[in-house]
Amino acid sequence: MSTLLQVDAIECRYDQLVITRDISFSLNQGDICCLLGPSGCGKTTLLRTIAGFDPVYSGSISLNGSIISSPDTLIEPEERRIGMVFQDYALFPHLTIRENIAFGLRKLSKQEKGERVTEMLDLVNMRDLIDRYPHELSGGQQQRVALARALAPRPQMILLDEPFSNLDSELRKHLGLEVRRILKSQNISGVLVTHDQTEAFAMADYVGVLNQGRMQQWDTPYNLYHEPANQFVANFVGQGYLIPGQLQDHNKVSTEVGIIEGNRAYPWADGTDVDVLLRPDDIIENPSGSITAIVDQYTFAGSATHYRLRLPSGLIVESMFNSHAEYDIGDPVRIEVKADHLILFNNNVKDNPVSV
Ligand SMILES: Nc1ncnc2c1ncn2[C@@H]1O[C@H](COP(=O)(O)OP(=O)(O)OP(=O)(O)O)[C@@H](O)[C@H]1O
Numbered sequence: 348m349s350t351l352l353q354v355d356a357i358e359c360r361y362d363q364l365v366i367t368r369d370i371s372f373s374l375n376q377g378d379i380c381c382l383l384g385p386s387g388c389g390k391t392t393l394l395r396t397i398a399g400f401d402p403v404y405s406g407s408i409s410l411n412g413s414i415i416s417s418p419d420t421l422i423e424p425e426e427r428r429i430g431m432v433f434q435d436y437a438l439f440p441h442l443t444i445r446e447n448i449a450f451g452l453r454k455l456s457k458q459e460k461g462e463r464v465t466e467m468l469d470l471v472n473m474r475d476l477i478d479r480y481p482h483e484l485s486g487g488q489q490q491r492v493a494l495a496r497a498l499a500p501r502p503q504m505i506l507l508d509e510p511f512s513n514l515d516s517e518l519r520k521h522l523g524l525e526v527r528r529i530l531k532s533q534n535i536s537g538v539l540v541t542h543d544q545t546e547a548f549a550m551a552d553y554v555g556v557l558n559q560g561r562m563q564q565w566d567t568p569y570n571l572y573h574e575p576a577n578q579f580v581a582n583f584v585g586q587g588y589l590i591p592g593q594l595q596d597h598n599k600v601s602t603e604v605g606i607i608e609g610n611r612a613y614p615w616a617d618g619t620d621v622d623v624l625l626r627p628d629d630i631i632e633n634p635s636g637s638i639t640a641i642v643d644q645y646t647f648a649g650s651a652t653h654y655r656l657r658l659p660s661g662l663i664v665e666s667m668f669n670s671h672a673e674y675d676i677g678d679p680v681r682i683e684v685k686a687d688h689l690i691l692f693n694n695n696v697k698d699n700p701v702s703v
Pocket residue numbers: 361364366384385386387388389390391392393542
């Protein structure tokens with residue numbers, strides 16, 4: 348598989364203010380990635396820079412091996428063959444759906460344009476609505492049209508900036524998977540910006556987690572969850588809590604919830620202070636468990652109930668119990684920790700410092 352997009356150590360600034368620093372990642376043709384991170388971490392800035400709306404201060408961006416952005420190169424957005432889909436759909440209100448999609452196809456003949464428009468509308472399952480105006484469509488339908496319009500000029504890649512954030516949660520889920528199917532069927536790469544982790548996991552082959560303008564980890568969704576590179580990623584991706592402990596015999600940690608044994612040896616000395624990541628699925632209800640936690644909060648979620656539990660030290664952990672377990676706030680619950688895959692952070696080592 349060939350590399351389509353190569354982002355190499357880029358720094359982005361607004362005036363003299365550094366927004367993102369030393370960002371590198373690459374994307375193969377047909378792969379979909381997602382930039383995930385809290386508000387203000389620089390996701391949109393990166394997307395705008397890839398699109399060519401903003402320059403890079405240092406580093407470079409290449410598409411198919413050619414530099415499109417560097418401190419002394421800035422290929423115009425319209426020459427990059429990159430499509431964009433925005434949060435607010437950005438359709439032309441006075442043009443029909445047909446005209447909206449045909450808008451960027453000026454170089455095609457009338458017949459070619461007509462064929463391309465229907466091909467794109469078939470792709471997004473919207474052919475019946477070809478003569479409507481944007482205000483006659485639902486939000487989800489408008490976003491499908493926006494996707495069809497972005498795909499119509501046959502871009503090499505598509506950038507999606509929080510495309511589903513104006514839609515309700517069911518529709519978001521559905522449309523996210525639909526967009527993934529469409530991009531995969533056309534072998535078009537996509538870069539999606541979101542702060543919704545579920546969306547990122549469902550849509551992307553690779554996810555880049557950003558914080559304060561720095562890439563914290565670029566990895567598959569599976570690895571982000573199971574092998575977070577640092578405490579920030581561990582906290583931000585998936586529900587999880589860090590509790591302190593001390594390493595024993597390279598693979599065990601002594602904590603207030605007992606000795607937890609992992610499935611690998613850690614290279615640190617006995618007694619090293621560590622943080623242990625506990626995800627909800629690591630903590631199970633066990634009437635004969637040795638730890639008593641107190642229910643701090645709970646949310647009924649159908650087949651399971653999500654409990655927030657206070658440990659004797661006051662630290663919080665979370666767990667999913669079968670919804671037949673009915674505990675009220677303040678009730679004691681006996682629990683046991685069953686973490687077969689131990690994620691530890693050495694408190695004496697600063698992983699990937701995140702100051703800009
Ligand atoms: N035109 C601008 N001039 C100066 N600073 C800007 C400009 N645009 C964005 N910023 C700043 O750059 C930082 C990153 O903004 P950006 O929009 O890239 O973040 P984001 O991760 O996309 O956030 P959100 O999820 O809230 O959209 C923020 O601190 C923001 O205030």
